Amino acid sequence: MSDLKVKFAFVCDDARREDNGKLIFIGVYAGSILVQSLPANLVLCLVMSIQTDRQIETPIVFQIHFDGESATEGATVITLQKGDNFSIFPGIPVAATQPCRLSIRVKFGEEEWQEVVSAEVLTLPSATTASQPPAEQSRRDARDS
Template sequence: MTLLVEAIVVCDEVRKEITGKDIIIGAYGDGIVVPAYPANITIALWVLINSTATGNYEGELRIEAPSDNPPINVGFAMNVVKPELSPMGISGMPLRLERDGELVVSFRLKGEPWKRVARRSVIRIPSAPQQARRN
């Protein structure tokens, strides 16, 4: 594989500064806590991709939530002119959480198998403050 996911942050939002730096808002370190189900939240991903060879690449990220809804697939294209680390921010993905479980993020290049790159637990704690932004 010539594109590797080096790091991934599951968060509430990713913004771009005028200087070009990314701002990660509301990072989920260990898990997502909600006060009740169903919970409608909006998540974002900040992905650090290591490119080891030049070329044009097509890939996908898949987000699976503990619900009966189908996973979210996000396609992307990269033109690598110099092998290096490249950050990618994806914001505004609505999710419906229906039960305790795991949020799973997977990655693949076109034509390759999925590889799990991140997991976060999803848990309901009735007395906990809402951690995720509601729609």
């Protein structure tokens, strides 16, 4: 199955396909997943662009890791057409208990595991921290008063 290639992947809150075939991605995470507080229970959607040289039906196994430790696993079978394919895997439960690096690994059939997504899970800055002016602005304000 070495003719399968994950071109890119990302996680989001939801993904939908419209009646006209267009894809809609909601809440795409880029680099980090910010949550209000920890622990946090999320339901993520994995989106992958997969290229193949031929039509193929293959099992795929997913693993969710927190700081390198396996947390959960799931599997399904997918059918891919020759060329580029968008595969969407919704409803992936993720329970983060502390700030960590979340990674998603996939394995097609008997191939090697490959990491397709990696993101930091972090809490949002508190409202009081976020509203404080930067140090430079504070110095200017002090001079002006």
